[in-house]
Amino acid sequence: MTAIEASSSGGEGINPVASVIAIVLILIAIAIAYFIAPPVAVSALIGVIVGGLLIGFGVHFVPVGGAPAAMGQSPGIATGVAMLAAGAGLAGLFGGAWAAANPEFGFAIVIASGAIGGGLLMAITCLMVNIVYIFGMGIPAASGKVAKDPITGDTQEAYKSQGTEGHGLPFISYVGGVIGGLLGGAGGTLIYYELLKLYSELLPSILSAEAAQVVPIAVSLAGIFAIGMFLVNAVLAAYNITGTIEGPHDPKFKRFPRAIIGCATASAVCGLFAILIVVV
């Protein structure tokens, strides 16, 4: 089979058999955590799974343009999902980690800080992308996938250059980017926060040290695991949309259910490994 015969268009609809197996895998991972790890690990694993599916869902909102967008031939931000997701996720993690370091802040504030960090980065990125497109390249923002912007109702067709799929970031793509950043930042921070709580609780007895001493190890481990799982989930979601998407109005957005199943499964397996490190 050659590369051309093997279509990677990704098809529509979900694969029922694989989805059921995936859900069984999630349940097996939770069961293993329940039987071999203390109860705090099970809630951490569930938090990691929820965080993973938030990331997978959030990536579908982000207008990823790829190489064609760099040439102004399709709408979106001119880079790949891996870079955008890493940017939004790390910005979210910084915000969330700052809030998590303060014991006065509760769960809601930590997750909200992460979400705002990710959303803010995407808002700034989208704004600067549009400034470069409009004032640098001299092209207006126009969507190629819809005739009217679903939010503002602006017509798109007249502004679209011939031979392109649209260009720039229309309003709906901008809004989608910010929503995607909020969800991704919240998901990444949720993974980090759950793992941090778990490690802070279990590491002192493993290393036979005081709780305050192992804080750097707990922060570092939770951070690197959160980054790793963030990238796994973001790339899996990118595979689901086969690289590029305009935002929530794009027909590819309807593929998100299978990304949620896939990212939850990947997070469950990765999360189980991350929990085993303090149990083995």
Next chain:
Amino acid sequence: MTVQVTASEGGIPHNTIMAVGLVGSLVCLYLTYANQFLNAEYAAFFGGLAAVFALLWGTDTIKHLCSYGIGTGVPSAGMIAFGTGVIAMLLATKVETVMPYSAPIAAVIFGAIVGAVSGWIANSVLKMNIPVMVRSITEMAIIGAIVLMGFTAVMAGGFSFDTLAVQEIAILGPLTMPSYAGSLLGGCLLAVSFMLGSIALQHPFNACLGPGEQQDRTLMLAAECGFLSMIVVAVISFAFVAFAAAMLSLIIAVVGFVYTYIRFIELSKRDAFAWLDAKPILEPEGED
């Protein structure tokens, strides 16, 4: 939108490269255990060689996967490799504390599990339907784990979880106290090796792909990127291992980088249609 990615046919078969990469990197990782029997960590540089072996193998894997046009660009493959690899590698370092001399094998096994699940999700749940998907993602998770473990061995001289988590620092001469913040994990140097490794993994094929792609040139660039990352890792190792051992790692990394860089430029000249030794544009003097 799928960009057609062209890759060369022929050359050394992928299975051969995979066997050489896996065996070579495992042998090098096990050679780093010699540190325990030497009076300094002179064998730490074998970790860097293990990373180079794994990167050569990984570049060929990425070439196989990305020639199917996955649509997300080559870098995403490097990111998922290290995202899954770091999880497998850290768990393997923890297993090392329970079962000595098991970390390299454990990293391969854990990497295979995480990678196979991710590859199966991408292929079946997300309906990518690429024949080499499961195998490639499995291989890349193993590669990510091996590269991280190799760089860790260069930096810290070993890869047991206790070695990575605690650093003995001397106070007032003979007295020592354990420092967790000054350790490899506490300083989050794993994040540095994460990016050094993933860029070295994703760059070679991303830079060389196209109609004139040649396997030997791409692999030479992979080795060059591996040694370039090893230079940085060897510089970091001055903080953790004996001065002479760190110097040895640094010299080997620099020599390896210079050799592979010169060879890569030669191969690039060979494959280029024409080569112009361009001179910098000289400003005409005396004209204002």
